[in-house]
Amino acid sequence: MKISNVLIILSLFIVSIKDSNAQRNKSLTKHVILIGSDGFGGYAFDKAKVPNLRKLMKNGAYSLEARSVLPSSSAVNWASMIMGSGPELHGYTEWGSKTPEVPSRVIGKGGIYPSIISLIDAQMPNAKKGVAYSWGGIQYLFERDMVDLDFNGKSDEETMNKALEFITKEKPVFTFIHFDQPDGAGHNIGHDTPEYYKEVEKIDDLVGTIVKALKKEGILDDTIIIFSSDHGGIDKGHGGKTLLEVEIPWIIYGKNIPAQGKLTTSIVTYDTASTIAYILGLEQPNFWRGVPVLDALNK
Template sequence: MDLTGTVMTRQQDITIMMLTVLFSNQVSARFCRKHTKQVLLVSMDGFRYDYPEKAKTPNFDKMAQDGVRAKYLQSTFTTKTLPSHYSMVTGLYDESHGIISNEMHDPEFKDDFDIQTFPDSKWWSQGEPIWITTRKHGLKSGTVHWPGGYIEIQGIGANKVHRYNDSVPFEQRIDIAIEMLAEDKFNFVCVYFNEPDLTGHIFGPDSVEIVKMVEEMDSLVGKLFSKLEQKGLQDSVNLVVTSDHGMTSTNYDNKLINIYDVVDRTYIKSTLEIGAIMQVVPEDGRDTYVVNTINKHPNIKAYRKDDIPEVWHFKNNRRVTPILVVADEGWTLTHDPDVTKRSPRTGEHGYDNGLVTMQPIFYAVGPNFVPGFFSPPFQLIDIYPMICELLSISPAPNNGTLDNTSIFLRPAHDYSSCSDISFDVIHNSP
């Protein structure tokens, strides 16, 4: 009888059992990790990743020292306000959540999207925003001036909603959000500010005015810290301050392109949007001619819908027009130069999301963030699964991943381990 084989088998069994227990402990620790279950998400529109280096930002510096700062976030295409904000709160690419731009037409609805009218929830129903995911898990949520924050899906919306109104002062928006966290005990709250985007459009990303506005937004962060401390929330709220996209310089004097100077208007049925991109519907049977003619221009590129680069995660949605035209960085598309020049811009976004100038900031601080952590770049769509983790809820299907953010998450201060979990090991007789 060969006893060697028997001994080796038993040793292997013990080794495998030990590894199994160790692995189970690691996996269980991952799922039993305690979070404070309160998150405040703040978006400062058009806050380019390198703006803090242009100005004095003691409060952002404090966030980086006490929490997490990323080199930048990889924004989604298109790098525009509505699509990027909806990607942030759903974890979905534009083609997946359906808010493909600030202006769009839905052939199924036979209707046009106009954000000024607070479009019906049907437009947003291809994605599930975090304030609804929160409600589905029995928690409470609130939105403060957030793009699309008013929507309901299957009759479920945030517990409290403050629709966007640019006349409401920034500090008042903070007070509303703090009240939701302190008095209403909401688990998730998001608040939106339309700066420094507005200043960037008017004066450009390299202006003295943008430096001043960045410092004003930094001061706002300081006021937010103070209000959190006054309410005793600093040890219970995980604060995330981020943005939707960056900004680049433009010049209407020599970088403005009239699409009808490039291709005869008789070949185009309609267009949507001006700026970095333009959606084009050609006359029947004229798509090849329109694409080829536009592509003779050295500073713009036209794509048939099927040829839109996969890396943009944009083309697979019914709202995408047959032709998409994308301008080179700094160039502007229009269908009416006279009208466009009445509201001149020296800063713009909406360009290829691979451009570094299109990337926004990311800062986070709170009981579940590792202090002093400088993170490599990650994607805007990773914010949604990260917030779900901080709320200890299961995310809806999404394109993001927790892998990119789990490296700077930690247990809360009052929760050192998962030692209360026991593992029963069965000892078999030889």
């Protein structure tokens, strides 16, 4: 083969790689909203009436067999969800961890293991982002000095209202909304009880309100919503290794998300951060361990 032909082929190969990278780094939407519901087990869909979530599932993609990391408790899993890694790397290992019990493998500019917040801050410096949460423990798991909204609501309704106010006014690239129920009902009365499912259905109502508000404001068509949880539960607790505690819902819906319904791929909660990074066209750090759920994004 002539040298000139080799050079032409090499040039085409390089261009192909560049085009592939450009396509991979292209944002799929203008806004991502992560909705997390504490203690919402995947099993809850068997008995609860959740029409709003089922609509997202039907018109998007979902798994009710996604898994939490171990232990199946709150701080360790909320950290994993937004930090793209498990507790062996970010270091939060207990239900109410405020600081890592295991030294974080990497410390970012925010003074903690880098989350999706710091990725957006570094790669999209002008982008608005916020966190609204009903459980105060969330405040220790993200870079508070990097967000435009840091709000701890007294109830899930107050948390939702503040988040919607922020979204409609500021049009943020990323918003994390954390709801404290149905975890409270699970602990106080018990999982798999009428009271627990009543709280599950209230969460479904809040999700429906969010979707309606986004549609009214003309934002929904440029938004991707991800709904998930930190863990399920059994009796009045969680933290163990049963599937009732470990299996969680993972639902994605919105712009550029094909209506595929049930996914068969394996999903772990730290894949959520990776999926958000991919959606926004961000470069994922090599110390994260999550992978984007591409089966949900491609036909």
